[in-house]
Amino acid sequence: MTLYFASVLPGLEYVLSNEINTKLNDSEIIQINRGKVFFTTTEPFTCLSSLKLADNLFQVIDQFQIGPHKKHLSQISERISKLDLDFINDKDLYWVNASRKGKQTYSRFEIATKAMEGINKHYPNWNIGTSQNHQIEFRIDIEHHDVIFSHRLTDATFRFRNQTRRFSRASLLPTVAHAMVWLSDPKSTDIFVDPCCGSGTILSERATYPANQIVGGDISDVVTNVAKSNLDDLKVQMNVWDGRELPFTNGCVDKIVTNLPFGKQISPDEDLELFNHHIMNEICRVLKPSGKAVILSESVDQLFWEAKRLGLFCLEYYPLSLKGLNPTLFVFEKQDEQKNK
Missing domain, CATH: 3.40.50.150 (Vaccinia Virus protein VP39)
Structure with a gap:
């Protein structure tokens, strides 16, 4: 079973959970947070892409804990440097986005930098891209002491059905x-x-x-x-x-x-x-x-x-x-x- 999470508009978490349980035969909802639904499944990504309520889909790679001070940031690079990321096919340009929630003394930008340092230590031949130019995107979310490191499976076109649409005023997503x-x-x-x-x-x-x-x-x-x-x-x-x-x-x-x-x-x-x-x-x-x-x-x-x-x-x-x-x-x-x- 692989652990994933789907991001969703806050307020629709339980509606998305219902869609996951209905469309993915062997799925299990693990946790529901604001704007996120964590679930496991053995279904391939082609089945996951049938989830139409999700904004984006992520595969969870690692979960661990970290302290709140800058001296603890080295734990991120050390932990990520030991991860096996060989399952990722496209190894050209990568980028890391980060978020934090809590009373940490470090910024989300410092979190992302440490994560990229860890990747670079294990995979020195991988190239760091930019926020606008990359083929691989990782995400690291810190909520108080809990850390989730994941691989983004979808891009911005996913929520728009890979279509070019015209929008009138106040159009819905x-x-x-x-x-x-x-x-x-x-x-x-x-x-x-x-x-x-x-x-x-x-x-x-x-x-x-x-x-x-x-x-x-x-x-x-x-x-x-x-x-x-x-x-x-x-x-x-x-x-x-x-x-x-x-x-x-x-x-x-x-x-x-x-x-x-x-x-x-x-x-x-x-x-x-x-x-x-x-x-x-x-x-x-x-x-x-x-x-x-x-x-x-x-x-x-x-x-x-x-x-x-x-x-x-x-x-x-x-x-x-x-x-x-x-x-x-x-x-x-x-x-x-x-x-x-």
Whole structure:
């Protein structure tokens, strides 16, 4: 079994853990920290790359402890100089990124320098690159006395699906969009709708799973054109519409997943509270009984109130830390009145 960790947006650690357990047959969650999920598996990297909620994937090479003072930094170079790194294929330029949490008297830059000294002692023929120019990247994280030294398996393109995408204002990261899709429990029979689709990231992530119908729209034709360009090869229906007046009959949609406007995403002359009120009415109207709505919003108190008023039961909610904002990810289910009788 190999030990890995996946980095993830803070707040989504347990959602990622569920994805790991579901997609990797022999996996075991070892530890969950803020923004990190540690797990073991024997699956090859091609299987690990199916994890769509992870920002990046790392293979853990070593774990040890260190003191808090500069005199203890030599322990890093000594320890790393004894490690066998022959499993790494590309041995051209390498770099080490470091982080620390605690009351150490040394900086993360000094940590990285000592780690590179250790690598250089064991592998003098390896060349040190720069933060912008390297083929191999190692990471050393120190949290109080605990040290984790790892090898980064993914680059920045991983979280963007190795695609060139156009983004509209306040676009979601694909990893966050996928978390929302995952929480909707996608089924091949779903009629799936995103009423405020923006650049289409949620729709694109939903299209990675089979569905009966995937439909999205936004009030701006400029925004929907961006979405169309991102969804060229996908079977997604795009519309220009007002999400408060959807062209669906009552109770015909299985899943609604959307990022409601918050912060500076809504025009200054529009009342955000009134907007939320009307769109929640519409979401409830078009949802089937027992249908799910996964909604990202900063209007936490209002959404709880609107959901209670409309008979939407909150199954789960996840407070997030996103670009300096703190929205909450809600999972609502429309109550089936027939079942409740």
